[in-house]
Amino acid sequence: MLKIQSKLALLLMILLLSACGSMAEKSDPTKSWTASKLYAEAKDELNSGNYEKATKFFEKLESRYPFGAYAQQAQLEIAFAYYKQNDQAQCIAAVERFIRLHPNHPNVDYMYYLRGLANFKDKKGLFDFISNQDPTERDPKAARDAFDAFKQLTERFPDSKYAPDASDRMKYLVSAMAEYEVHVASYYYKRGAYLAAINRAQNVLRGYPDSPAVKEALKIQINSYEALGEKELREDALRVYKLNFEKKSAGSAGSNSNNKSWWKFW
Numbered sequence: 001m002l003k004i005q006s007k008l009a010l011l012l013m014i015l016l017l018s019a020c021g022s023m024a025e026k027s028d029p030t031k032s033w034t035a036s037k038l039y040a041e042a043k044d045e046l047n048s049g050n051y052e053k054a055t056k057f058f059e060k061l062e063s064r065y066p067f068g069a070y071a072q073q074a075q076l077e078i079a080f081a082y083y084k085q086n087d088q089a090q091c092i093a094a095v096e097r098f099i100r101l102h103p104n105h106p107n108v109d110y111m112y113y114l115r116g117l118a119n120f121k122d123k124k125g126l127f128d129f130i131s132n133q134d135p136t137e138r139d140p141k142a143a144r145d146a147f148d149a150f151k152q153l154t155e156r157f158p159d160s161k162y163a164p165d166a167s168d169r170m171k172y173l174v175s176a177m178a179e180y181e182v183h184v185a186s187y188y189y190k191r192g193a194y195l196a197a198i199n200r201a202q203n204v205l206r207g208y209p210d211s212p213a214v215k216e217a218l219k220i221q222i223n224s225y226e227a228l229g230e231k232e233l234r235e236d237a238l239r240v241y242k243l244n245f246e247k248k249s250a251g252s253a254g255s256n257s258n259n260k261s262w263w264k265f266w
Contacts, residue, residue: 038057038061042057049084052081055082058077078094080114112150112156116150144177175213181208185201192227
């Protein structure tokens with residue numbers, strides 16, 4: 001009798017284990033997939049626009065097969081998938097991790113480029129001028145971070161296929177940063193904060209002397225000095241304005257400055 005009960009218990013245990021294994025297989029159909037199959041399926045999901053599912057597959061691939069080319073490629077693809085999901089924080093974290101782990105990877109230049117794109121795409125800071133938010137409360141940090149990432153790319157990998165586009169974006173960022181300073185200076189001027197307006201306009205003259213925003217920055221300075229009754233300083237600013245924008249032979253304002261701007265790289 002005891003032998004029969006033992007056999008029944010053993011049989012029941014086998015059936016339960018088999019059922020559990022079957023349930024596990026159903027709950028995770030990728031359990032038996034090889035690294036190549038996991039990667040292929042993840043790429044298919046990525047190419048189809050199913051970024052969240054692709055990310056999960058790539059993460060499983062990296063977890064199950066942590067060594068080798070597939071794992072490295074999965075890390076790279078995860079960063080891109082987060083970028084496509086507009087998850088800036090996760091994208092940048094994945095990029096930083098990849099650069100830290102694989103500084104000599106043949107595609108590491110793409111990671112620098114992607115880091116720049118992630119910050120460039122940020123709409124919560126510098127570029128959101130259409131909102132009614134006080135412009136002085138916006139933080140242009142994302143634009144600076146984007147510029148720094150693109151600059152690292154062009155300096156470390158000048159022959160990268162991403163370098164030309166990065167350079168174009170850097171020029172745009174310089175112009176946008178200068179316009180931001182003018183926007184803030186104008187905001188202060190309209191509210192009668194003339195010293196603050198002068199200082200923000202001066203940021204354009206010192207930091208972005210070759211940008212189109214210099215003209216408007218000088219106008220704000222001229223008007224602010226006039227409002228403050230600073231005739232001599234107004235005349236100085238007006239003289240610079242006429243020299244640069246009323247005489248075709250003159251160069252850009254501030255071009256004689258010996259202080260190299262933070263964004264200068266050429």
